[in-house]
Amino acid sequence: MDEKLQKLRSRFSGKLDEAASAYIASIGFDRRLYRHDITGSIAHARMLGKTGIIKKAEADRIIAGLKDVLKDIESSKAKLTGDFEDIHMNVEAILIKKIGEVAGKLHTARSRNDQTALDLRLFVKDAIDETIGALCIIQSALITLAEANKTVVVPSYTHLQRAQPVLFAHYLLAYFEMFQRDVERLEDCLKRVDVMPLGSGALAGVAYPVDRAAVARELGFGDISRNSLDAVSDRDFVVEYEAAAALIMAHLSRLAEEVVLWSSAEFDFIEVDDAYATGSSIMPQKKNADTAELARGKTGRVFGHLLAMLTVLKGLPLAYNRDLQEDKEGLFDTVDTVVASLGVMAGLIATLKVKQDNMRAAAAGSYTIATDIADYLVKKGLPFRKAHGIVASLVRYAVSKGKKLSGLTLKEYRVLSPMFGRDVLDITVESSIASRSVSGGTALEQVDKALAQAKRLLSGQNGK
Amino acid sequence: MDEKLQKLRSRFSGKLDEAASAYIASIGFDRRLYRHDITGSIAHARMLGKTGIIKKAEADRIIAGLKDVLKDIESSKAKLTGDFEDIHMNVEAILIKKIGEVAGKLHTARSRNDQTALDLRLFVKDAIDETIGALCIIQSALITLAEANKTVVVPSYTHLQRAQPVLFAHYLLAYFEMFQRDVERLEDCLKRVDVMPLGSGALAGVAYPVDRAAVARELGFGDISRNSLDAVSDRDFVVEYEAAAALIMAHLSRLAEEVVLWSSAEFDFIEVDDAYATGSSIMPQKKNADTAELARGKTGRVFGHLLAMLTVLKGLPLAYNRDLQEDKEGLFDTVDTVVASLGVMAGLIATLKVKQDNMRAAAAGSYTIATDIADYLVKKGLPFRKAHGIVASLVRYAVSKGKKLSGLTLKEYRVLSPMFGRDVLDITVESSIASRSVSGGTALEQVDKALAQAKRLLSGQNGK
């Protein structure tokens, strides 16, 4: 072990066991926070200098040193090593090598507890930005595909049974809505991340006249934490980000399921571009939508990380406990998984080949207009339940005769109800869609409005 | 099976298997939604009448009938029975008995899919109100206890080792902050619940000139849904409420852990009032904080419900699938558990006996002022790391002599560093607390400010 770390152990006579040392080291994963750590330290040092807690010149030397450390890490000139258990110790050790003992003053009025909290908050703020960016890209891909296929008809499903015909664009916009909620949820989450914890010290607040607002300003935080004990033990924002991520993955898993279904020989509604498909080692005829399957499968790990973090927090007394170190790996993997999955699925959507004839045939060649026929009777004055019963008998009759509804004659209709007039034969997939012109419905003018609104929402988000 | 349900099955020749019928029935739990269901139906009927989709007189008869049904259910005059698989069918059956065939018109321009979504959203809106109310009550209990014990000193802990002395009020306010975030998270969640889905029909929108905005207004919704497919298959708001609830339970589990720890003979900081404690069947001397333990244990079920709902959603294609019926029981139990747990823990806090002498003794009779001594050296110009090393040696020396830091003489201090002056002996638990007068820190004037702010926040929430 390094002399530096030993200092922290100066109360102890014994050395840390080697396996234990590896067990508690976090440098293997918290190295990812080096930029956030140094940025935070620079702001802290500047404030220490300005408030006179340390001398201005000392602050300047520390800041210059930290900037050098950042460059050295980014250029791999400086190595982050397991000799120091975490990123904070690593950065400090490099800084000491660079500027000597004055480096020790950086730790004035700060503890690893509030420093760690700061770094993680800076990271999650970036992660939210990145995730919203990835959401916007898939939203954009959905809009583009919808506009390119605006009049394409597809059967919609309940219970995976064909239900009613809808515009394919309408179908795609349902996913736009899900991702829109994800964006808004992350924006709300951000409010609780955007809180600067430095100044909380180990847990009771620091005993120096720090200027917390100045640090918050320099680092772009909207608020400062209100209770020091809470500030060093709060990981709610990690859970909240992970819960939002879990819903994103749930949405992606639904979309992925549709891609897999629709690519099957049985549905044959779409073809995934070669760029997002793979072959088989043994079956040369296969073209598999592996990317979509993986996106669906990766839902599991993100759910798992959420539950893992909740489990960590369960029953922890105040304030900092080492258990909290378990906040990072799951979070990092969540961000990576969500951003990569959104990216790959956006690419898949953007290059999707739509087989519109197959879609339309499926919509038309079934009983999807049965509701419209029931509505026909309702509009003639029959209570809905009665109309439902008549059309159900009609379907049963048609099935028994091996006919579609469109193949029935007026006479056959009238056997079941004399209320049927000739105009019942005018009911088609197209008339069905056109009739659902309620706000939020599948009629073309409504889908046009929805597309326009989606583009407005999206451009607002991108502008941020 | 009932004639009513049979109508839905009129396409079928066979009867539903008895076990299958019990398996799919939801009346055992969705009966809880009767009020929301009827309220939604009244608004729907009124709109149907106003828009002329049905006759005004028909609408009036339906509305009057529904009001009677509500009264009959609340007075137990009408029974909700397993003869009908869900609450919607039950209400409709009672209505038919009351007003005859015209009842069938209520289903015009509506499907069970959008009706179910509406009922659940109305329920979650109420649940959020109730949960915020319960959070305010425990927040209020924390403030009251904090004010009554404002100058009580307690050791704060990291790693369950005594760290630094803090005011007990500061400690309690850390929990206030957690619950405050919970309130704000629920308020954000509400925005995504507060969306009226009626008009989405089965999944494609209805083919009638409905006035969705009017229904939303009557029911107190802030918005209407923008995509019919999404509207009938969206259960994100259930997940989001459950995720917020999971964090509330995580917070309660932490508070409960402290109550259990602090009630132990070893800590002996508090005594739980008899109203919240139980005895033992075999050990007459025991006084157990069972309520706190149960609150801690109930964390599990709320985490479980969250995971359950996420699992249900994984991989579901659009739009409605029967899997979604699994949204309710976990949600209901989550609301009940969270509200009851908050209530019981609030009562426990409100009646807590604080043993302030024991708390102070624990804070004073340990090494909790070591940081202050290190800070003393830092203020004399020593880099923090050096100061840290010296005080660590000091502690080691004191431990070896069986002394507390307050028991060391100036001479002993000066063996380790000549920088120690007589004023080092002035460092006490009280001076330590007073020195942490940074915003968010534990000094009395900061805690006073925090208390004032907490009361402002709370009265704002209660005023809603």
Add this chain to the structure above:
Amino acid sequence: MDEKLQKLRSRFSGKLDEAASAYIASIGFDRRLYRHDITGSIAHARMLGKTGIIKKAEADRIIAGLKDVLKDIESSKAKLTGDFEDIHMNVEAILIKKIGEVAGKLHTARSRNDQTALDLRLFVKDAIDETIGALCIIQSALITLAEANKTVVVPSYTHLQRAQPVLFAHYLLAYFEMFQRDVERLEDCLKRVDVMPLGSGALAGVAYPVDRAAVARELGFGDISRNSLDAVSDRDFVVEYEAAAALIMAHLSRLAEEVVLWSSAEFDFIEVDDAYATGSSIMPQKKNADTAELARGKTGRVFGHLLAMLTVLKGLPLAYNRDLQEDKEGLFDTVDTVVASLGVMAGLIATLKVKQDNMRAAAAGSYTIATDIADYLVKKGLPFRKAHGIVASLVRYAVSKGKKLSGLTLKEYRVLSPMFGRDVLDITVESSIASRSVSGGTALEQVDKALAQAKRLLSGQNGK
């Protein structure tokens, strides 16, 4: 509160808060254990009498009393009420009413801690029996369906793309294997449940010369617990049962997914019997496999209960903590869900209509024999990778010509490789299946062997 419960509180001066009392009461759900509780008490009383810890006559009176209590509960003559917090207190209260003060002697050498552990173990033993029984029924349904459709051909899938033709019976037997593992897992779990905890007292063992082995014998346990502290705080067996149940539900969710897929208009491989299907409130043409969807959805709650119980255990110090009361509701719901889901899915399988022509057409009208063509080349001496490449080109060529492989001429084959001889045209779906005659493969003689073995395994299990 009742006088009885008050006695437990005799150390206390204050009353239990009403909400707290409701919060900690378990009679609402542990009433389900009444039979196990009384059975356990009878065995305990008999042993107390035999060992002379209490008088034989006292033991006899207690046993007779307990038998009466059991009858009274089963005939609803005695009511289990919220006046007593749990089933143990309820039973004791009824017993006291029946036989007076001697009832108090039943609690000799026993605590609620070991009593609760005993009751739960008796329950889980029954639950395992019941679950294995339900597994055997669905296994039997799978075998019957397989035998009735032994030569039916179906495409098998990877990535939901048609891969290779298999016998439908082979497909069904894959699910038999999953459920067989479930049976064996439960049998292994049973070994750790089958341990009698009575005699552990509150946690340190009892101070009476009890005969633990006699109690174990009377109750049918194979072993007694070896450490009293562990015995009262061990709930591993609940977790282990729930983990086994989670896998059962995972298997059912896979089977349910196939039922939903195969019932779709696109696949159209099967028709679910009316007894397991439902209609739509708005779309009269729908026939939905709701039971399968619900089974798939209920996977969520069982996963949730498993996580809930693990969360409860996390970080609990020895020995009994009230958190453990949370063991029951999730367990009860798990048992009910798993048994009901297996039952309903077994019924669905038993009544399934197989559309063998559609299955065969799907298997034949695709490229599922491509592997066989590659194998043909391999057998002629080509390395597998080369052969794979040639057949891939062949498929690509066929796709571009809109042909199936069976539609290619020998000349077309030979363009890609001169190694193709006339016998390549003999490769069919049937020859493909017949060629996979490795143990565990899909050739008919292998499936016959597998069926025979499955029946042997099943009859062995049923015989237990």
Add this chain to the structure above:
Amino acid sequence: MDEKLQKLRSRFSGKLDEAASAYIASIGFDRRLYRHDITGSIAHARMLGKTGIIKKAEADRIIAGLKDVLKDIESSKAKLTGDFEDIHMNVEAILIKKIGEVAGKLHTARSRNDQTALDLRLFVKDAIDETIGALCIIQSALITLAEANKTVVVPSYTHLQRAQPVLFAHYLLAYFEMFQRDVERLEDCLKRVDVMPLGSGALAGVAYPVDRAAVARELGFGDISRNSLDAVSDRDFVVEYEAAAALIMAHLSRLAEEVVLWSSAEFDFIEVDDAYATGSSIMPQKKNADTAELARGKTGRVFGHLLAMLTVLKGLPLAYNRDLQEDKEGLFDTVDTVVASLGVMAGLIATLKVKQDNMRAAAAGSYTIATDIADYLVKKGLPFRKAHGIVASLVRYAVSKGKKLSGLTLKEYRVLSPMFGRDVLDITVESSIASRSVSGGTALEQVDKALAQAKRLLSGQNGK
């Protein structure tokens, strides 16, 4: 992309998108399986040669080549690179470079689907061995500590309230029992892992006369899989291992909680050796049991991995789907976490300093003998409930007088019941322990027996 991988894509005209390629690549983590992959391939190649499916000489060249590949990888001479998406492709590519085209014959009668299943099963078999080994080490540490402190008395707790005095050795053996169940659970799990899947091909079985039993024998498997579809899609054994691991972590979290509690200044029962403790960056007096806290925290990730894998499986149709690739990372991390946590906690236990005076003082200086006094009255003929009531009053009286039970006079005893004789004053912590001489109880002779049995069990396991 590499030419090799392109061959798999020979049906395709387009290239894989770069991000998609990174997304689906598994070489980043499945490289860990290189040894299992090569071992499996050697056995497969040998069988191909022996059965004449390929020529003996070809088989020999392949086997020799594979052995070289293994050496090259282990000596880092060969690099596993992202040019090939997984470990199987990497090994094959290196082999081709070494021995040329004949390498392609290795893939005869094998698919990546059954190959992957084989590799993972070989890995889990090793993982179970390693985990059982680690469990034995901590069991051994517990036994050693127990024997070294056999007569040390400690209070046992329920609800974290002191309950009854027990031997510290008895306390430690409770954890021995938990780990013993873990060992047995893993042994049972092994039965379902120990099944050889090769010969299942892609999913339907291979069309070659392979000798599956020979491969199983060479690889040390006890059985071969019975259904090819099941064999390539079964990941139950991963779930089962992870569920067993979750319970191990639950046990460790309980032990860790005790270590943290007992190391606190308030309990002060033990001191964690410096080798397993850390200091604080700001509080020089701190000695934190970080290793125990981390073990407790890491419970979360293992629970999370279990849930992740279950989520992956939910709703997957047969047979192989790419989602299954998500089986590895969680599994690898589970094994690493469990083995490391057991190792570190074993080291902590082995070096633990026991403060037996503090333990005894806590046991004696409380009301832990109250049950014994109640038992005293019971033995004099009082029903238990009556005796309980009297002793409860006694405790209440003692508490009000600020006395321990041992400080009461006989006169004071007799105020509450004339049944108290002089011998009641003989009841001590030691007599209490000695009296609990039931099997599984805390009396010294029982603990001696338990220790002997534990050592027998342990030596049996180690001998394996």
